[in-house]
Amino acid sequence: MSEYGPDQAAADLADKEAELRRKLARLTAPVEEGSTIGFGKRIGDGTTQAIQQMEDAGSAQIVAGTLDEVLRAQERLAAGTWGTCEVCGEPIDPGRLEVRPWSARCVEHADVVL
Numbered sequence: 001m002s003e004y005g006p007d008q009a010a011a012d013l014a015d016k017e018a019e020l021r022r023k024l025a026r027l028t029a030p031v032e033e034g035s036t037i038g039f040g041k042r043i044g045d046g047t048t049q050a051i052q053q054m055e056d057a058g059s060a061q062i063v064a065g066t067l068d069e070v071l072r073a074q075e076r077l078a079a080g081t082w083g084t085c086e087v088c089g090e091p092i093d094p095g096r097l098e099v100r101p102w103s104a105r106c107v108e109h110a111d112v113v114l
């Protein structure tokens with residue numbers, strides 16, 4: 001067993017990027033013509049649809065935010081700074097990187113606002 005390293009991270013980040021782009025495409029896709037939307041007979045169907053669209057918009061923002069983190073992590077990989085905290089420069093715990101290869105900070109500085 002070796003520690004989680006840049007090679008593994010590069011593969012994981014590429015997978016995550018593809019997954020996030022798929023999700024984002026689905027969340028931001030226009031409503032399909034001919035679906036049940038607009039044809040509901042009950043009052044409230046439109047409201048349900050509107051709420052769903054608001055939720056999708058919120059999810060899309062979160063997905064876009066994570067995608068941004070993934071892309072920045074790929075830049076750090078290329079620059080050779082991946083795996084170190086952007087606040088203190090100390091190595092980030094490999095266990096943390098394995099769960100979130102796009103982590104840019106150590107546990108101690110995870111919530112620091114720059």
Ligand SMILES: [Zn+2]
Pocket residue numbers: 085086087088089090105106107108109
């Ligand atoms: Zn730190």
